[in-house]
Amino acid sequence: MKRFEDKVVIITGGGSGLGRASASQIAKEGAKLVLVDLNKAALEESKSGILSETPSAVVELVEANVAEEKEVEKFVNFTIDKFGKIDGFFNNAGIEGKQNLTEDFGIDEFNRVVNINLNGVFYGMKHVLKEMKKQGFGSIVNTASVGGIRGVGNQSGYAASKHGVVGLTRNSGIEYGQYGISVKAIAPGAIMTPMVEGSLKQIGGDNWEEAGKEFVSVNPMKRFGKPEEVGYLVAFLLSNHADFINATVIPIDGGQSYKY
Ligand code: NAD
Numbered sequence: 001m002k003r004f005e006d007k008v009v010i011i012t013g014g015g016s017g018l019g020r021a022s023a024s025q026i027a028k029e030g031a032k033l034v035l036v037d038l039n040k041a042a043l044e045e046s047k048s049g050i051l052s053e054t055p056s057a058v059v060e061l062v063e064a065n066v067a068e069e070k071e072v073e074k075f076v077n078f079t080i081d082k083f084g085k086i087d088g089f090f091n092n093a094g095i096e097g098k099q100n101l102t103e104d105f106g107i108d109e110f111n112r113v114v115n116i117n118l119n120g121v122f123y124g125m126k127h128v129l130k131e132m133k134k135q136g137f138g139s140i141v142n143t144a145s146v147g148g149i150r151g152v153g154n155q156s157g158y159a160a161s162k163h164g165v166v167g168l169t170r171n172s173g174i175e176y177g178q179y180g181i182s183v184k185a186i187a188p189g190a191i192m193t194p195m196v197e198g199s200l201k202q203i204g205g206d207n208w209e210e211a212g213k214e215f216v217s218v219n220p221m222k223r224f225g226k227p228e229e230v231g232y233l234v235a236f237l238l239s240n241h242a243d244f245i246n247a248t249v250i251p252i253d254g255g256q257s258y259k260y
Contacts, residue, residue: 003235036063149257219255225254
């Protein structure tokens with residue numbers, strides 16, 4: 001199925017994990033991609049991985065920090081100058097931050113996490129929605145988390161930012177539906193990416209793999225999710241098949257967030 005033939009899709013955090021897996025799937029379905037990340041080497045690796053799977057893929061790279069509005073404006077302008085439109089935007093770059101009790105979380109750490117995960121998502125929506133409104137079409141998928149719909153603990157910055165992403169999604173979806181634009185969020189559970197590996201190392205140190213087994217033992221499916229499983233969901237949500245899904249958040253967590 002080539003749902004993205006002649007479509008242009010921007011993906012932030014495209015150098016790793018969920019961004020990279022989604023880019024790979026969407027490229028297979030024919031999209032022209034603009035991958036954005038802080039990490040230039042990771043971007044290059046994503047591009048060469050995608051080209052080895054899909055030699056006909058068109059992949060442009062932009063090194064940018066989503067927490068800087070000017071840099072967000074830069075990758076949006078780059079995409080319009082290069083391709084003339086934006087069909088899909090996976091507004092995904094984010095970090096977990098250090099785990100700590102609320103009283104010890106630290107103001108600087110709180111601001112750092114919120115700046116990237118929430119302000120970054122807002123800047124992305126601000127600049128992309130302006131273009132999509134002019135075009136009269138488009139789809140945005142923001143990456144929230146189960147930490148954006150449930151309490152997890154030890155994650156003040158992450159929880160605040162991801163709950164905020166859900167709020168921004170509902171707000172903008174309601175504003176922009178009338179212009180033919182849909183805005184949705186995904187709420188992944190634990191998906192095995194470098195970010196989750198880092199998180200398990202914070203919990204278990206050298207025994208992080210054991211900590212991982214314990215972590216998924218309470219999941220109804222008893223395993224971590226795979227990045228490509230998120231890639232299939234994001235491809236569907238950014239495609240025209242999901243145009244009437246708007247202002248809502250879709251969990252992808254093996255059922256964990258509904259478990260009593
Ligand atoms: P990851 O660390 O594998 O990839 C994140 C990418 O984002 C990296 O390439 C990193 O360089 C980039 N990035 C970080 N800060 C950036 C910035 N300021 N500007 C531009 N790029 C930046 O992590 P991942 O697991 O793929 O996470 C992607 C998103 O999914 C994040 O928003 C994360 O919070 C969310 N998420 C992940 C999980 C999971 O289990 N993996 C669960 C819920 C939510």
